[in-house]
Amino acid sequence: MRCIKANRTCGGYESAAVFVFRPYEAPGTNISSKFLSQARKCSMPTRAPIPGTDVLSEDILPAEISQAQSNELALRAFFYDYCIVSTNPNLSRGFLSGLEMMAHRLGPQSDLAKACQAVAFGSHGKPLNRPQLVAKAEMFHQELLGSLAEAIENPASANATEAKLVAMLLGLYQIIVATESNPGNHVSHAKGLAALMGSGHSPLSLLSTRQSAYVMSPKTRSQVSGIFSVPALSCQKDSLDDLLLSLDQVWRKFEASLELKGLNSLNEEAIQLERRFSRWQDSRNTEFKPTIIGHVSKGRSGSETAAGYWPGRVDTYFDLYVAGVWNIFRAARLLLIVLIVNLPNTTGDTDSHIRTANCIVEDMIASIPYHLTDNLPAFLSELATSIEITDPGRSVGGLLLMHPLYVASKMPFLPEKVRKYMLTCLSWIGSNMGLGQAGVLATVSGVIIYQFIS
Numbered sequence: 001m002r003c004i005k006a007n008r009t010c011g012g013y014e015s016a017a018v019f020v021f022r023p024y025e026a027p028g029t030n031i032s033s034k035f036l037s038q039a040r041k042c043s044m045p046t047r048a049p050i051p052g053t054d055v056l057s058e059d060i061l062p063a064e065i066s067q068a069q070s071n072e073l074a075l076r077a078f079f080y081d082y083c084i085v086s087t088n089p090n091l092s093r094g095f096l097s098g099l100e101m102m103a104h105r106l107g108p109q110s111d112l113a114k115a116c117q118a119v120a121f122g123s124h125g126k127p128l129n130r131p132q133l134v135a136k137a138e139m140f141h142q143e144l145l146g147s148l149a150e151a152i153e154n155p156a157s158a159n160a161t162e163a164k165l166v167a168m169l170l171g172l173y174q175i176i177v178a179t180e181s182n183p184g185n186h187v188s189h190a191k192g193l194a195a196l197m198g199s200g201h202s203p204l205s206l207l208s209t210r211q212s213a214y215v216m217s218p219k220t221r222s223q224v225s226g227i228f229s230v231p232a233l234s235c236q237k238d239s240l241d242d243l244l245l246s247l248d249q250v251w252r253k254f255e256a257s258l259e260l261k262g263l264n265s266l267n268e269e270a271i272q273l274e275r276r277f278s279r280w281q282d283s284r285n286t287e288f289k290p291t292i293i294g295h296v297s298k299g300r301s302g303s304e305t306a307a308g309y310w311p312g313r314v315d316t317y318f319d320l321y322v323a324g325v326w327n328i329f330r331a332a333r334l335l336l337i338v339l340i341v342n343l344p345n346t347t348g349d350t351d352s353h354i355r356t357a358n359c360i361v362e363d364m365i366a367s368i369p370y371h372l373t374d375n376l377p378a379f380l381s382e383l384a385t386s387i388e389i390t391d392p393g394r395s396v397g398g399l400l401l402m403h404p405l406y407v408a409s410k411m412p413f414l415p416e417k418v419r420k421y422m423l424t425c426l427s428w429i430g431s432n433m434g435l436g437q438a439g440v441l442a443t444v445s446g447v448i449i450y451q452f453i454s
Contacts, residue, residue, distance in 0.1 A: 035101050039079035041374075042120075047129040059132045070136075071117055072108065078120040081395040082172075084321050090232045091287055092321045095396055099165060111147050112162050114140045115169035122176040123395050123434030134177075141173055175399075178436035180443060228325050232285050238276050240329055246273050247332055254339055267343040274340060274353075277333045288322060290315035290367065294380040305421050306388045307428035308369040308379070315366040316376055323367055324400035330360045331404035334411055341413065354413045361408050361418060368425055371397035372433075389432070398433035402426055406441045 049056055061070055084095035103113050118140035125133030144166060151163035228240035250270050257263055298311040305311075317323040337357045341350055373379040374393040379386075392398075408414065409422035423442045430439025 035104070037079060037083075037085070037100055038076045038104075039083065039100070040073065040076040041080050042073075042077040042124050044124065044128055044130075046127070056129070059130050061132075074117045074120040074124075074136075075103070075108065075113055077124065078116040081120065081123065082399075084319055084396060086319060086321065088318070089230070091230055091285075092319050093227075093230060094319070095321050095324075095400075096165075102161070102165070106159075106162065110162070111144055111166050112169075114144055115166045115173075118144065118173050119169055119176060122173055125434070126436070127392075127432055127434045137173070137177070141170065144170060172399075175437040176434055178440050180440055228328070230288075232288060238280050240280065240325060240332075243273070243277055243280060243329075244332055246276070247336055250336070251339060254343070263344050267340065270336060270340045270343060274333070274336055277329070277336065280329070287318060290317050290323075290326065290363070292366075293376065294383075296369075296383060304424060307425040308372050308389050309383075309387075310365050310368070310421055312362065313366045314369050314376070314380060315363070316370055317367070320371070320394070320397055320400060323370055323397075327364055327367060327401060327404040330364050331407040333360055334407055338411060338413075357411060357413060361411070361414060364404060364408055365418075365421070368401065371401040372425070372429070389428075392432045395433050395435065398429035398435050398438060402429055402435060402438040402441060405429075405438075409441075 047057055047059060061067070065073075079100045082096055083100055084092075085097045086092035086094035099112070099116070103110065103116060106112050118137045120137075121133045121140070122137035125131065125135075125137060148163065148166055148170060151166075228244075233239070250266065250273055253266050253269075254263075257266055292313050293316040294314045296309055296311050296314060317326070334357055337353050337360075340353055369379055369389075370376055372393055373389055374391045378391070379389065405422045405426050409419045409426070411419065426438045426442035429435050430437070430442065
């Protein structure tokens, strides 16, 4: 960001150590007590045929690496791929930011460490063409199912925080191993997590639970509440949590309403909600908004646009949590617009709503390189010579992007080539980031968008 402000080319990070060691500091601690992250990017090469033949090399660990060391490296790779530690808590909540410290405290034999290893082995096994890693992932998964079932059955005897994280990670594991023939069982793990948390089965039930606790404590109204709220935005009237809950209410009214009179009233309510979405976008702090970092030129050769290479601007963000929040907002607003377009139109501004939807999708497309590349400045500098992303980014980038992409791909009023590009990106995420469900979403048809997202 400093390079952008100085209008100079950013050379990226010169040392991998920048990623390997991240300081954590609890309130009241001094610098000497900081915890040093062991996150490490997976450097294992893709298993390829023996030179001069079509025979794949043997799928074994290097002789100098033991199974215990392999497990440790998988754990470190998980921390790199999925944990976002915010450098400014006022702007970003991060993603699984405290998980590494907890896994370190519980030890390498803990259920939490094994769940992280299952995810890491699974998400790297398929892209690297290494069945041995996939088999290890499933071994850890099966071992953890019994522990999770016991925690759900007897929550009082379990480590509640660890059990909730394990349930979530096993759900993520199912998203990773999903295929068209076996879409995975992440919903069951989501229900287990809901049981441990005492909330409903929908993610929006979790938002409702947090909002209820917030409303019941008037003295804390100045404090941040909700999954998508940060201190820098606490003075805003509407949080994204508020907007998502309001969208849920409007959509359910739409599903339940049969009378034209009721639909006319609902149309007014939906338009009012769309104005709230617009105000939310316009009122974000400058630091929270995306920044233009470059452009992909038009007229690239090839019949199909590769993931990340759609012509137009490229945006960068404070971190992947912030980018993820923006795309959740965009997907929700697209759902609201498709609802408005399908309601009785009394204002005659359907074309205006469709233009807004196209602008939203342009913003989403501009975020794709940031989500999918490991080094955005390097990606931009190689645009003239490269035809595809050669260095995929952290898996969490694809995880946070895939459902917004799916929503956009199902918008009937968007150009066919745009929707096809969204599916191309989903397929790429499935193949290169090890998130099998993204590949499933690239081919699935007939799914009711709103029910899927909620």
